[in-house]
Amino acid sequence: MNKRIFYSRSMSKNLVLAFVFAQIFLVSISKVHAEETPHLIFVSEYIRELGAIEHIRDNGLADLKANGAVNLSDCIRNTTSFQLELQSQVSMLKSMHLNPPFEEILKGIIDFDVLKIDLWKGFNNACATLMEGQISGPKAGIDYGKMAAAAPKITAQLEYIDKTLFQLSPMVFATLIDQKPDSNNHLSYLIITKSERAKLIHDIDLQFGDNLSNKDQNYTVSSASVLKAYLQKDYKCSDDKR
Numbered sequence: 001m002n003k004r005i006f007y008s009r010s011m012s013k014n015l016v017l018a019f020v021f022a023q024i025f026l027v028s029i030s031k032v033h034a035e036e037t038p039h040l041i042f043v044s045e046y047i048r049e050l051g052a053i054e055h056i057r058d059n060g061l062a063d064l065k066a067n068g069a070v071n072l073s074d075c076i077r078n079t080t081s082f083q084l085e086l087q088s089q090v091s092m093l094k095s096m097h098l099n100p101p102f103e104e105i106l107k108g109i110i111d112f113d114v115l116k117i118d119l120w121k122g123f124n125n126a127c128a129t130l131m132e133g134q135i136s137g138p139k140a141g142i143d144y145g146k147m148a149a150a151a152p153k154i155t156a157q158l159e160y161i162d163k164t165l166f167q168l169s170p171m172v173f174a175t176l177i178d179q180k181p182d183s184n185n186h187l188s189y190l191i192i193t194k195s196e197r198a199k200l201i202h203d204i205d206l207q208f209g210d211n212l213s214n215k216d217q218n219y220t221v222s223s224a225s226v227l228k229a230y231l232q233k234d235y236k237c238s239d240d241k242r
Helices: 003-034 039-067 072-094 103-136 144-167 169-174 194-213 219-231
Strands: none
Touching: 039 072, 039 169, 039 194, 039 219, 072 103, 103 144, 144 169, 144 219, 169 219, 194 219
């Protein structure tokens, strides 16, 4: 047999095999990426994220109380903390995947967190510019009054986003509801065990403490309160007898 023909046929077979293995590899990779994140992990992470944001806010309020007024260095530190925490949260949430009908919940939370990062960045830049003006003197071309006046607008936008996330809280809990109806055709079971439900409630209490009993709650605390209230409803758990 002509060596050139032999090598040509061998190369063709190798290319076919390489193509087949590549297809198998791509399919396996797509399946890994499409694998749904356990809903318990998603809800646990969401509770942790709410608590982390509230912890930063509490630190900011403590600084304000200690100083008696807004301190620009505290503003820079706290707004930076918000940005770093939210960036971490976005990265974590992007690694997760929820199947329909819950995939839009995850996407919505990520989109809102990205918006909050941009708003906190704007707040941070304003505080930094104002502080530079205090230290080095005002710079030409910068409207410091306009910059200071923008702060309440940013705060209002952040509050609106937190309000929208608060309204999503029942849907976050809904990811824990077993979609298989009971004998009465009701969705009365959760996909988690009794100990897992108790752990989620404990995590909320641990993250938020006395803030859960405040009458004038912000939307982040209210989100945690709603999740806790739903977890305490009379749903049966996966290890309860059907």
